[in-house]
Amino acid sequence: MAGNTFGRILQLTTFGESHGKAIGGVLDGFPSGILIDFELVDRELKRRRPGQSKWVSSRHEADEVEFLSGIYQGRSLGTPIAFMIRNKDQNPADYHHLENVYRPSHADFTYQMKYGFRDHRGGGRASARETIARVVAGALAKQILSTEKIAVTAYVNRIGSVVVEKSYQKLNLSDTEKSPLRCPDAQRASAMEEAISLAAAQGETLGGEITCVITGVPVGLGEPVFDKLHADLAKAVMSINAVKGFEIGSGFKSTSMTGSQHNDLFYSDKKEVHTRSNFSGGIQGGISNGEDIYFRVAFKPVATLMKPQHSIDKEGHEAVIIGKGRHDVTVVPRAVPIVEAMAALVLADHWLLSRGRRING
């Protein structure tokens, strides 16, 4: 209700400001008896970490997660799993110049107005550092999903104007992690690198897109009419910093197709029902139909620039702002595990929910 809790049966509550003591969360409703794969958690956190390449921010975040509850002898107890990551490397003096100004296209102004008071250091609660808690919880949710062979995989399909034209079916998604930009199309990845280098040289930043694919989803997840599976996915990813758009299956392209081009025809194969095309994106009427679920997410360019911008301060006086230190030219590659995490949380929640909705089987 107060905005920091997500999910129903599997319920994540997060907390933490960028330069407060810690970032963390409580994951409630996690089933008991699951042997926790802590390495997976670390691996996912590492995927999200800054400083992975020459273009991204150099803040050294070890991001060591400490689990505080809900796990005993390596297994989940069925009680809330609390975890936190201590914030380090914080030097308040680095932020004095931002205390009274509103950075353009950040949340400085809206937080100040909504709460009348804010922690200006590194964006406070509005910092993308908040997503660490999502990634930890998502890594746990993936462990629920893997008991059902449901897999969530995302990759970068656009940086700035450089787009991967191939559909996900024509890509080898196992190549994603080999690429520093998490783009499985090596040729486009290299063009993306150039675009980033160019932007960096100009003190500029870039946005992009992420495609996420979910395989192995059983038929029947999703709760119409409001909690349709794709509606929940939309909310989940739209709540990630810098996201401006979401489309499922054919998405915006569907608007220029005709009905007969777009309809996914059913056929029966060895007693399983499938569709010949999958413009629906694996969801019909808000309920998974057993095909792959795939969606695309738009990220705007990073708001912090390495060149001067005009803005105002709290008193309404003009101010000039310029990013200090090193900042990401683009956050899209680092957002891949975040998108996966949110998708995993939605899928795991709906899967658990679907168990409670059925009386037989």
Next chain:
Amino acid sequence: MAGNTFGRILQLTTFGESHGKAIGGVLDGFPSGILIDFELVDRELKRRRPGQSKWVSSRHEADEVEFLSGIYQGRSLGTPIAFMIRNKDQNPADYHHLENVYRPSHADFTYQMKYGFRDHRGGGRASARETIARVVAGALAKQILSTEKIAVTAYVNRIGSVVVEKSYQKLNLSDTEKSPLRCPDAQRASAMEEAISLAAAQGETLGGEITCVITGVPVGLGEPVFDKLHADLAKAVMSINAVKGFEIGSGFKSTSMTGSQHNDLFYSDKKEVHTRSNFSGGIQGGISNGEDIYFRVAFKPVATLMKPQHSIDKEGHEAVIIGKGRHDVTVVPRAVPIVEAMAALVLADHWLLSRGRRING
């Protein structure tokens, strides 16, 4: 939790199958003492109604809403407002041929699999007729918003391949309702009509886009980190039948802009803070910043075609399906009040919620 309730402080629960006894809803949390404008409710319902033009379905739906509770002497009591619309014009025999088949890109298959049993008549609960309840509730929500001068207006900006290129600022939105297609750009509206006529002649259907603009929003609505205002808007509209995509502000176009192109610079005018551009779409960090909120929604083409399609029946045998009676070539114009309704519900809920979050003022 079970999928048919939406909102927190202002909470809508809907019910009803297309060919059951009634469609309706319960709107709880509606503030007391508001003089209800019943004509507005009727007007909104009429906007949604089929049969408004030569292309749309001719099912005669009087859609007379009956209010069952929560209103006394024309004013809201602060108790739940229940309402219903009796279903008429239902002839079960018309649907016998659909009892055992799965129409392509409808919810027949997924409902059958999820619930093991379904009301096949007219799509049952999955019918777009369900949105009647949303429109009634949205019309009530608009009456909360109007106490604050918040206005929600949507229009059609694409049918098939015909797109309105002008931004909403360059259009006269008061022209929207003069157009049978709810497109305020008369020239494009006429091209849309041609596209629809052509599609109709071919037994085809079309999709399109709706743009929604919300003006007069005070600074401070939205509850980060999960219940960001645009995340809730995304869920709300993605839960409407046939919606495949959502974008706020610059949306997907932001991905090819640079940071300095995209950032909205603040300035101070008569003690009010504004931004020179509004790529953010009126929301920063998940909280309204006082600028117009605008978003765009993608609708896929209608799934029911007036020409034969291959499909299967419940036993997996092949079947050929063809639409009977008259069906919409496109639902986009009729979806305009539905999009507005969902947006109004989100805004009213967040506005009421923001009152509970503040201790002073």
Next chain:
Amino acid sequence: MAGNTFGRILQLTTFGESHGKAIGGVLDGFPSGILIDFELVDRELKRRRPGQSKWVSSRHEADEVEFLSGIYQGRSLGTPIAFMIRNKDQNPADYHHLENVYRPSHADFTYQMKYGFRDHRGGGRASARETIARVVAGALAKQILSTEKIAVTAYVNRIGSVVVEKSYQKLNLSDTEKSPLRCPDAQRASAMEEAISLAAAQGETLGGEITCVITGVPVGLGEPVFDKLHADLAKAVMSINAVKGFEIGSGFKSTSMTGSQHNDLFYSDKKEVHTRSNFSGGIQGGISNGEDIYFRVAFKPVATLMKPQHSIDKEGHEAVIIGKGRHDVTVVPRAVPIVEAMAALVLADHWLLSRGRRING
């Protein structure tokens, strides 16, 4: 959130004022495929109905329930089950004298102050007539429970000063419905009748207690630490009009027992674990342990008296109030099905919830 929705997976939303158009509800999350026993619904409603004996109010309420959705061909669809009961026998003139006065120990004053406006006729939303919707939903919830052999049975164990001393184990609960007062102890029932006759002669009213017993509950229902099974039962029954107290198992009597008197010792019988006593009332640590769940509920005396009472009107002037028509001397016998209904809703919700919490089995 707004107060008229109860439950999580099985979620009831109710609506209706006493003298508005209708009383009703929407039960969402009801599993699909259950053949609805409509006669059970009618039977439960009849148990709640006024006019069952010489002492109770004579308002003629046919209380015919109409189901509006969620059921097709006699079976539940898994979609929301909406139902309503039209209000009849309403003559607004009967209530003119109450329009501006606050009846003692009714909700007139608090509703007026909270909402600034109220429907004074028959108590409006605060009328016990609201519980009709609970009884309908409870009758449906019982049908979920019966698939698991869980049974909910309540009876009157006190009217005024007349108490049933025997514990429920020593009573034949199948005798309950044979007694007009729903007291299975014939000797005490007869003393209760005398007490009621005496109170009636004096224009007085009486309160009492109801004991509720739930058998067949599997081990494992309840969600610590806040949603303990007995905490949810407490809230459910405390939300019924006129209830002033709740105790589970040994209840208030436990306070004067020692630990060794009160502890329920475990033993193993044919591989099943049981306890030799059941002061815990079938719940330990908030989770059902497989023993009978039993609790007791206190009802205050009816507030409407057949003799004059001093009060004030909206302007603060003194007023004298006297009940018109015929009113219940006590509502406790009629509250038996209401208590059962609320208990059934809680148990069914927790049972469905427990299915979503477990990954294996």
Next chain:
Amino acid sequence: MAGNTFGRILQLTTFGESHGKAIGGVLDGFPSGILIDFELVDRELKRRRPGQSKWVSSRHEADEVEFLSGIYQGRSLGTPIAFMIRNKDQNPADYHHLENVYRPSHADFTYQMKYGFRDHRGGGRASARETIARVVAGALAKQILSTEKIAVTAYVNRIGSVVVEKSYQKLNLSDTEKSPLRCPDAQRASAMEEAISLAAAQGETLGGEITCVITGVPVGLGEPVFDKLHADLAKAVMSINAVKGFEIGSGFKSTSMTGSQHNDLFYSDKKEVHTRSNFSGGIQGGISNGEDIYFRVAFKPVATLMKPQHSIDKEGHEAVIIGKGRHDVTVVPRAVPIVEAMAALVLADHWLLSRGRRING
């Protein structure tokens, strides 16, 4: 939904096992700009702490709370306030003998059956140590309430068979904290001490009752029909370990009163409406009426005894259990701040909620 979150606008999520790394919580929805009184938090924790008197358990718990987020420069940010208390003094070896047995009237058996696996050390999540998080959150909630002059005060009114006969109005509640047993009636407190000494000598334990009084409550808190203020209070306190009963106002005693004895007559005094008696306990129709709210809570005797008890182990074999170390003879005095905390959370939540429900004022 998963049981460890409480409240709506002010929402507490707790975590932690007795002998895990930490106990803690996240309090979301706390209004911004409140100067936090950390000493009050410490004082409340100290009131709850074991080892306060010769009879209570000697486990040394420093219970130092660390705030992790949501507070900056001593003020609340409006973002989630996370806090934790590290567990100390834990020696797993002390609990080996309990790993496979089910202690009578504890949650060992039900946790084992529900989750298939448990942390047996000190009761794990079912330990009363969990209530530390409630006390911290309650101390914060009190700081919201004090902005409105709402005060929550509780005291012990029964230990075993020793009862305080005087009503709370006749007691000087400011004496409560002077008494090691938190009983403001010095004469009865001394009888309670004797009863406890006697029980201790016999290896026995005792239960008791707590009365809680809430003053300064504005008219209008509570959300009928399900979220009545006293229904939410009932759930809140019934969720505390060892609670078996709850009564508001006249409670169970109301059942033997007549209507004219029980009705609270209104009168008008200096334009304020009051009632001459207060059997309603400050709540009518589920909504606060401006009078004092008071309720009573029953606690069963402590289940851990210092003498042998028969039980069984996981395989169903007989086992003898005897408490090791030192344990509380009674927890009732220490439960006083816990009851207050839960009441404060309910009141603060309803107060914030009432702000969101009103459109004017």
